[in-house]
Amino acid sequence: MKRTESRQRRKNSICALHRAPSELRRSHIVPEFLYKPLYDSKHRLNVLSTGRPPKRHFEQKGIREKLLCDRCEAQFGVYEDYARGVLFGGKEIEVSMANPRGFEFHVDYRKFKLFELSILWRVGVTTTRFFNNIDLGDHAEQLRKILIGEQPGTTDEYGCILIWPVSHRDIVDQLVISMGMTKIEGVPCVRLIMGGICWFYFLSKQAIDPRQSGLFLQEDGSLRIMQGDFGINGYLTNFAKAVYTSNPYFFRKTNDKH
Numbered sequence: 001m002k003r004t005e006s007r008q009r010r011k012n013s014i015c016a017l018h019r020a021p022s023e024l025r026r027s028h029i030v031p032e033f034l035y036k037p038l039y040d041s042k043h044r045l046n047v048l049s050t051g052r053p054p055k056r057h058f059e060q061k062g063i064r065e066k067l068l069c070d071r072c073e074a075q076f077g078v079y080e081d082y083a084r085g086v087l088f089g090g091k092e093i094e095v096s097m098a099n100p101r102g103f104e105f106h107v108d109y110r111k112f113k114l115f116e117l118s119i120l121w122r123v124g125v126t127t128t129r130f131f132n133n134i135d136l137g138d139h140a141e142q143l144r145k146i147l148i149g150e151q152p153g154t155t156d157e158y159g160c161i162l163i164w165p166v167s168h169r170d171i172v173d174q175l176v177i178s179m180g181m182t183k184i185e186g187v188p189c190v191r192l193i194m195g196g197i198c199w200f201y202f203l204s205k206q207a208i209d210p211r212q213s214g215l216f217l218q219e220d221g222s223l224r225i226m227q228g229d230f231g232i233n234g235y236l237t238n239f240a241k242a243v244y245t246s247n248p249y250f251f252r253k254t255n256d257k258h
């Protein structure tokens with residue numbers, strides 16, 4: 001769905017997902033629980049951290065938009081409850097910096113994949129300015145159909161690679177942001193930072209090669225969050241500099257809270 005069409009539908013109170021006139025809710029574009037980092041500064045799962053979370057200066061908690069009806073909102077709510085349970089309800093896990101593979105989970109493929117896709121679709125169709133550097137083109141309609149049918153397709157279709165950056169944690173942990181789009185070997189790719197991790201979505205029905213699809217959520221339920229930087233370091237370094245220039249007290253304030 002093009003953003004102009006999207007605006008028009010919103011104006012006419014048409015649910016963006018099932019496309020019928022409805023009373024629209026002020027829907028979250030990014031689920032609320034992803035506004036806090038998955039792992040705390042000691043690299044443990046956040047859920048077990050008892051300290052007060054540091055104040056986050058970039059928080060745009062609750063980017064909302066009149067987007068979905070009650071029923072569609074409830075449908076997404078099921079995926080979100082499930083994903084929150086997986087990501088935040090787990091046991092304490094020590095992050096081994098020596099382990100390049102990162103964290104591994106076992107999940108319900110259908111629910112978790114639909115969760116991933118529901119976010120991708122929402123950031124693509126929202127008219128809020130925070131995600132206007134994302135253009136899904138025809139994929140928006142494909143994704144809408146997948147979500148309507150609740151059939152997530154195969155591992156290769158719209159695969160997502162999750163990366164936990166090892167550097168610039170002070171920045172990453174405070175962000176919910178779109179890093180815009182890039183192309184990886186010719187495939188358009190949407191890059192988001194949410195929950196302290198980077199989400200790389202490949203807008204394609206086929207992975208470029210098995211090494212890549214091996215990093216996506218697998219149909220047997222294997223979910224991996226990779227550790228590393230994978231080229232995002234440049235983006236984060238520049239971002240950190242821009243933040244520091246605009247607010248030189250940022251880092252000091254943040255550190256004081258720890």
Ligand SMILES: [Zn+2]
Nearest residue numbers: 015018069072
């Ligand atoms: Zn609806």
